Amino acid sequence: MVKDRSSSTQEFELISHTADMKMRAYGRTDKELFVHALRGMFLLTEPVFVDDADTQKDACNHSKQHHDIIISAANQELLLVDFLSYALYLSDVHNEIYLDARIHQLNETNIKASVCGIQIKRCTIEIKAVTYHDLSITYKNGRWQATMVFDI
Amino acid sequence: MPDERRKISRQDFVKIEDYLYEIPKTFRADMRVPARFFIRESMIKDMLTDSAAWQLINVTTLPGIKGYAFAMPDVHQGYGFPIGGVAATAIAEGGVISPGGIGYDINCGVRLLTIDISLADAQPYLSDLATKLFDEIPSGVGSSGRLKCSIKEIDKILAKGAHQALKLGYGTDRDLIFCEDEGKLDNADPSVVSDQAKMRGTDQLGTLGSGNHFLEVQVVDEIFDDQAASTFGLHKGMLTIMIHCGSRGIGHQICTDYVRMMMQEVVRHHYLLPDRELVYTPFLSPSGQNYFAAMSAAANYAWANRHIIAHGVRKCCQKIFGKDTPVNLVYDISHNIGKQEQHMVDDRLVDLLVHRKGATRAFGPGRPEICAPYRSVGQPVLVPGTMGTASYVLVGTAASMEIAYGSSCHGAGRKMSRIKARENVRGSQLRTQLESQGIIVRSDTNVGLAEEAPMAYKDVEKVVQIIHDAHLAHKVARLKPVAVIKGG
Numbered sequence: 001m002v003k004d005r006s007s008s009t010q011e012f013e014l015i016s017h018t019a020d021m022k023m024r025a026y027g028r029t030d031k032e033l034f035v036h037a038l039r040g041m042f043l044l045t046e047p048v049f050v051d052d053a054d055t056q057k058d059a060c061n062h063s064k065q066h067h068d069i070i071i072s073a074a075n076q077e078l079l080l081v082d083f084l085s086y087a088l089y090l091s092d093v094h095n096e097i098y099l100d101a102r103i104h105q106l107n108e109t110n111i112k113a114s115v116c117g118i119q120i121k122r123c124t125i126e127i128k129a130v131t132y133h134d135l136s137i138t139y140k141n142g143r144w145q146a147t148m149v150f151d152i
Numbered sequence: 153m154p155d156e157r158r159k160i161s162r163q164d165f166v167k168i169e170d171y172l173y174e175i176p177k178t179f180r181a182d183m184r185v186p187a188r189f190f191i192r193e194s195m196i197k198d199m200l201t202d203s204a205a206w207q208l209i210n211v212t213t214l215p216g217i218k219g220y221a222f223a224m225p226d227v228h229q230g231y232g233f234p235i236g237g238v239a240a241t242a243i244a245e246g247g248v249i250s251p252g253g254i255g256y257d258i259n260c261g262v263r264l265l266t267i268d269i270s271l272a273d274a275q276p277y278l279s280d281l282a283t284k285l286f287d288e289i290p291s292g293v294g295s296s297g298r299l300k301c302s303i304k305e306i307d308k309i310l311a312k313g314a315h316q317a318l319k320l321g322y323g324t325d326r327d328l329i330f331c332e333d334e335g336k337l338d339n340a341d342p343s344v345v346s347d348q349a350k351m352r353g354t355d356q357l358g359t360l361g362s363g364n365h366f367l368e369v370q371v372v373d374e375i376f377d378d379q380a381a382s383t384f385g386l387h388k389g390m391l392t393i394m395i396h397c398g399s400r401g402i403g404h405q406i407c408t409d410y411v412r413m414m415m416q417e418v419v420r421h422h423y424l425l426p427d428r429e430l431v432y433t434p435f436l437s438p439s440g441q442n443y444f445a446a447m448s449a450a451a452n453y454a455w456a457n458r459h460i461i462a463h464g465v466r467k468c469c470q471k472i473f474g475k476d477t478p479v480n481l482v483y484d485i486s487h488n489i490g491k492q493e494q495h496m497v498d499d500r501l502v503d504l505l506v507h508r509k510g511a512t513r514a515f516g517p518g519r520p521e522i523c524a525p526y527r528s529v530g531q532p533v534l535v536p537g538t539m540g541t542a543s544y545v546l547v548g549t550a551a552s553m554e555i556a557y558g559s560s561c562h563g564a565g566r567k568m569s570r571i572k573a574r575e576n577v578r579g580s581q582l583r584t585q586l587e588s589q590g591i592i593v594r595s596d597t598n599v600g601l602a603e604e605a606p607m608a609y610k611d612v613e614k615v616v617q618i619i620h621d622a623h624l625a626h627k628v629a630r631l632k633p634v635a636v637i638k639g640g
Contacts (some may be wrong), residue, residue: 014571016569016571016572020230020231021570021571046599073416074415074416074419074420075419078412078415078416078419081412082412085408085412088404089348089351089352089405092352092401093351093352122596124362124597124599124600125362125363125570126361126362126363128256128257128404129256129404129407129408130408131231131232131256131429132231132411132415132428132429132431133231133232133427133428133429134231135428149231151231151255151256151404152363152570
């Protein structure tokens with residue numbers, strides 16, 4: 001089980017939900033929020049890596065697989081769901097997970113990013129989808145926060 | 153946003169019968185019909201501690217909804233619909249279809265096979281059988297099957313379901329007869345399924361997946377209805393095998409694609425929804441028809457998937473018990489699906505779109521949708537319990553058609569989150585405990601076992617008894633697990 005990080009640098013945390021999995025991600029910037037949500041989602045799947053190297057620490061430099069994601073959506077919340085959903089699709093067809101991303105452009109309705117893939121043997125938990133249930137993004141006291149529920 | 157978040161209290165549940173409670177339309181201004189819960193009084197407190205009741209109230213706001221929104225006794229919170237939710241909308245009256253009323257694992261369902269051998273005779277070989285099933289049937293997250301398909305081949309699976317699997321050499325003609333809808337929805341259209349969804353489907357046919365999906369070897373422990381049991385080919389002491397899985401990544405992607413599409417409409421037109429996962433579109437609109445055709449395609453994939461898994465199971469059984477050992481399909485049912493059905497509403501026959509999310513069709517005797525060999529007794533209803541308790545075979549009743557559009561529960565119903573289950577159960581201890589009960593366990597991980605521990609679920613005996621007492625379906629046979637095989 002992924003443990004919470006210390007509060008000052010907390011990237012994400014897991015919140016109990018009867019059947020599914022609820023996650024709250026944090027970031028000092030909106031870009032960081034999107035990256036932490038991506039990283040959190042895939043760490044929650046409890047991946048078993050092909051290599052035990054330090055790939056987790058600096059995924060974008062270690063990764064051999066980079067995939068571009070260019071998405072537009074009606075608002076920032078839908079954009080986050082679409083971004084994570086696309087990453088789930090990539091993960092399923094490439095047998096990779098994405099612990100980091102280079103966000104080239106991000107505004108309320110558009111994202112251009114490159115996610116960095118790490119080959120895995122398997123995940124322990126299958127996330128079927130990123131849902132819109134209890135979805136929210138807030139910005140308060142210099143900190144971004146996003147809450148989302150995954151269907152598992 | 154009509155959600156004023158009024159707290160639901162015990163007093164809001166009005167008793168209709170010992171096993172049926174209602175929250176009336178007056179509870180919230182936007183409710184179009186009452187919400188009905190097939191629960192006993194002792195279960196109301198559970199309704200107050202999670203969001204399931206609130207979610208069912210949201211379901212009552214769907215345009216075109218008829219009669220009631222129903223919660224089966226295994227109900228628990230989901231997103232959009234509660235799991236264990238049933239709702240029907242009148243197609244000709246602008247009734248809507250909601251992907252949230254079907255779920256991401258489209259046509260997740262259960263298939264039950266019988267092996268014509270007694271537990272006593274099989275006992276010395278059960279460990280080998282469990283090992284063989286674990287080795288031969290791929291399971292776990294991202295598991296790939298032995299069958300790799302091109303996109304063109306996937307299109308055929310999406311269009312023809314289990315029939316295409318048969319054409320590829322899996323299963324028998326007889327198997328098709330004993331599937332709900334004979335393993336194929338005719339309105340499926342692969343052209344409205346995204347390339348992404350198809351890509352996810354190319355290597356997942358014949359795989360169980362993870363989570364609560366499983367294979368289980370069981371013994372028929374008790375017969376409650378001799379006539380129905382005999383019709384279904386069940387007798388006390390015989391072995392059965394239950395398969396629980398769905399449409400894998402292709403279903404998840406189709407639901408994701410269409411929820412996204414419908415969400416864009418909601419934002420564009422500033423529609424107000426009580427819950428965004430309850431997003432919907434009129435069934436007869438282009439987007440409604442496209443979603444229904446895509447959902448049907450995913451349903452077909454799921455039937456092909458269970459068909460191919462069953463073929464592998466049959467081969468394993470015949471390898472262990474002899475090549476002539478009969479391994480027959482009892483039935484294959486869906487518990488995450490939307491169906492066009494005709495039901496009596498206000499004394500007239502109405503075309504409805506029936507959503508069953510974590511709920512099973514349970515048609516009574518005489519319905520033309522039931523396969524000919526079972527039509528006189530009613531449709532088999534398969535209710536998987538937990539790996540340490542029991543599963544049930546029930547039969548649909550005539551009364552069920554009048555009460556809840558011919559619907560029943562789909563399992564025991566989760567009462568504890570997966571996270572809590574992990575915190576409270578040690579997988580290794582659970583494995584030992586199950587083995588001490590004589591249940592063989594084959595699983596990738598102890599953690600996956602812990603998440604599905606019996607204590608994480610409601611008591612299947614109580615859930616099934618409510619279904620029986622409410623005449624939604626009647627008990628036919630109880631199946632006790634003797635070997636559990638699961639991934640994840």
